Amino acid sequence: MVDMNISDAELKVGLKGFLDVDINPSLDLFQEIERLKKEKNAVVLAHYYQEPDIQDVADFIGDSLGLAQQAAKTNADMIVFAGVHFMAETAKILNPNKKVVLPDLKAGCSLADSAPAGAFKAFKDQHPNHIVISYINCTADIKAMSDIICTSSNAEKIIESVPKEQPIIFAPDKNLGAYLNKKTGRNMLLWNGACMVHEIFSQQKILKLKMQHPNAKIIAHPECEEAVLYYADFIGSTTQLLKYAATNASNEFIVATETGILHQMQKDAPLKTFIPAPPDNMCACNYCPHMKLNTLEKLYLCMEYEQPEILMDEATRAAALKPIQRMLDISRAAGLGG
Numbered sequence: 001m002v003d004m005n006i007s008d009a010e011l012k013v014g015l016k017g018f019l020d021v022d023i024n025p026s027l028d029l030f031q032e033i034e035r036l037k038k039e040k041n042a043v044v045l046a047h048y049y050q051e052p053d054i055q056d057v058a059d060f061i062g063d064s065l066g067l068a069q070q071a072a073k074t075n076a077d078m079i080v081f082a083g084v085h086f087m088a089e090t091a092k093i094l095n096p097n098k099k100v101v102l103p104d105l106k107a108g109c110s111l112a113d114s115a116p117a118g119a120f121k122a123f124k125d126q127h128p129n130h131i132v133i134s135y136i137n138c139t140a141d142i143k144a145m146s147d148i149i150c151t152s153s154n155a156e157k158i159i160e161s162v163p164k165e166q167p168i169i170f171a172p173d174k175n176l177g178a179y180l181n182k183k184t185g186r187n188m189l190l191w192n193g194a195c196m197v198h199e200i201f202s203q204q205k206i207l208k209l210k211m212q213h214p215n216a217k218i219i220a221h222p223e224c225e226e227a228v229l230y231y232a233d234f235i236g237s238t239t240q241l242l243k244y245a246a247t248n249a250s251n252e253f254i255v256a257t258e259t260g261i262l263h264q265m266q267k268d269a270p271l272k273t274f275i276p277a278p279p280d281n282m283c284a285c286n287y288c289p290h291m292k293l294n295t296l297e298k299l300y301l302c303m304e305y306e307q308p309e310i311l312m313d314e315a316t317r318a319a320a321l322k323p324i325q326r327m328l329d330i331s332r333a334a335g336l337g338g
Ligand code: 13P
Pocket: 062, 063, 064, 065, 137, 151, 152, 153, 195, 221, 223, 236, 237, 238, 239
């Protein structure tokens, strides 16, 4: 432990986005994190794309819908969000009176970044008869301009809840939007955003891999491009991919999503083989550099010093809450989520 008070900690977060403080190397961080959870009545929520150690100390691991649902019902005083900024922001929108901390404030999202608020407002203003359904991977400002939020777990149900004749803008993911247009028979107007991780998969390399593993099932996240989704045996959110991999009779899977998920897949089905889908270049870019900014050390420090904290102005929070609440209500009625 380091001798530092909270206001020093706030100063230290500064431009780096995390607490850059030396940790006594003899500390057992797993034990320390458990101690802090009890002392501070804190809950650790982690996404499946987090590094294995973080997944293993989390109280709940989930997809974006599961994490939002957990955030909505927690009794903890402090929510420690091991994920990216828009996820922690969603937890804060749902819990204005709780402290929400993120191990590294710079853990952003290329998809959320692809919809800047000013440009999106101008786009929305050009289509005044459209309602806006936004994927949860967007900033609080975009949520505040939206009518309903969705995740990859509930998007079809959310779209089906809107009358067929109602024109819809779908933002920010054009790949998920195109996939949903096909699935629902709608013609939603798509914002031109994408995830840097899911856009990188190579259709040709996946097919080559399939020739080497003819019995493997190809499973993909709907943020992938159409050319990859076309060959997928199963398409779903991270939780849905995990369930499919654990319950499907096949023993081999080619997995087209961020590689962090392989940790839970392997834990759930230790005898099965999971092969990460190859990216369209020489590097291992199918890991999310934003998600991987969080480390066990930063998680410990943010719990100890309660920094960096997610803060936002009340008007944006209140406006962003409405479409999230609609999503949670529709999901509950449809029996979706954990
Ligand atoms: P889900 O976990 O909701 O499927 O989302 C995947 C993702 O890209 C999160 O950033």
